[in-house]
Amino acid sequence: MSPICHPPFFRPPTGDPSAAAWAQFVTALLTAAEPAGNPELHLLDSGQELIKVGNRRLLCVWSPTGRTQEVPEDLTQKSLRHMASRRRSDSPPPAICCNADLSDAQRARCRKIISDIELLTPRHWAGECRKFSTVSAPWFRPVLPVAEPLWQTAATDAKVQLRTTRLTVFNWRKPLILHIHPRFCDAILQVTVSPLMTVDQLLETLIHLLKMPGSKTFEEDNCVVKLSWSLKYNNQAALLDTPLQKLKVQPETAIEVDARVLMRDQHRQKENAHDVIYCADGTWHTRSRSDRFNTAEEKFRTLMSHACDASLRQIRTVQ
Structure with a gap:
């Protein structure tokens, strides 16, 4: 079966499942995909984690249960406004890295702030897990x-x-x-x-x-x-x-x-x-x-x- 990106299936090697652990997991997969990119984690004022890969910015969004309803929308919109205000004109499209599928309404609200935002949801991360199984395996319960x-x-x-x-x-x-x-x-x-x-x-x-x-x-x-x-x-x-x-x-x-x-x-x-x-x-x-x-x-x-x-x-x- 495909990896499921929320507890109890998602189990970090150290510590409990959390927004910070999710950001570390995403960083590990990004590093495996782009070793030369040297992803860097930064904590925003909203409390959410931002990953910098060169000129690209990726916002990590965590739902404790993997449910759409538990995506922290207010924090996410605050983070997106922060990203939009500091975005350079020549930078590539930013992305949201989320462990839940966003509803159509949530997607629309995100794109209202950043029109070309890329949404990387569980299906994307399941594919990355299969591609880099040795990296992802320790993060999931068997x-x-x-x-x-x-x-x-x-x-x-x-x-x-x-x-x-x-x-x-x-x-x-x-x-x-x-x-x-x-x-x-x-x-x-x-x-x-x-x-x-x-x-x-x-x-x-x-x-x-x-x-x-x-x-x-x-x-x-x-x-x-x-x-x-x-x-x-x-x-x-x-x-x-x-x-x-x-x-x-x-x-x-x-x-x-x-x-x-x-x-x-x-x-x-x-x-x-x-x-x-x-x-x-x-x-x-x-x-x-x-x-x-x-x-x-x-x-x-x-x-x-x-x-x-x-x-x-x-x-x-x-x-």
Whole structure:
């Protein structure tokens, strides 16, 4: 599949996806395309990044989700006016380097400020990524198609009824191709599922596919550790009984699956204490965490990491 230039597909080698990271990515591709051009990054008063390649100016515009609606139009127009006021008469047409497709209205507003502005949108950058794959590859998460036999085996292990995961002449619906990003691993999984499958069934199948550990007791730390799973699409948590078709997943988007580490303090439970459950991300606790909890969490995350790595190797092998 073509590279998708927004999170979670777009993943800079260092740091989080951001406007600055997008500008660095564009600069890397421009350098690969024109080594003698020596692209230079400059931060404008608008907060946007401008790339200078000789006499040409390229404005980097970032949409956090890749959606047209989240393109920062006010900042972009301010930057374009700045570029127009300083443009030399003999300079080549400037460009906008954007990770989202601009609407016709947005294009018209840009061209009202600079009539010959060139719009370099995701299709252009996907082509550049294919052309300079060694440069672009580190900036994207790997997308791994999950073979149907592996997915069906995981569904069986999860005791998910096959009639809700396998399409037949009796329950035919157009299959859904989903991109799933488990936030605890680097890869994005591509699976083909029935739209009749529910969020709960998807999570259970995914847990077995990645061989995630169940609850684990660490006697030496007096802790019981387990995972609490959730699925989000468009930053909205989905109810467990929701059929996948009702999520209305759009192309080039990903479903995010998160796992929170919950810990039960065996020692405090024996003392009949009430505040015994802790969440590893700090969002659910009633007193400061002890070193025992930190140690138990680290051990459990190591188990998760090893299980996930082994599962991803298997997915890569069985294509």
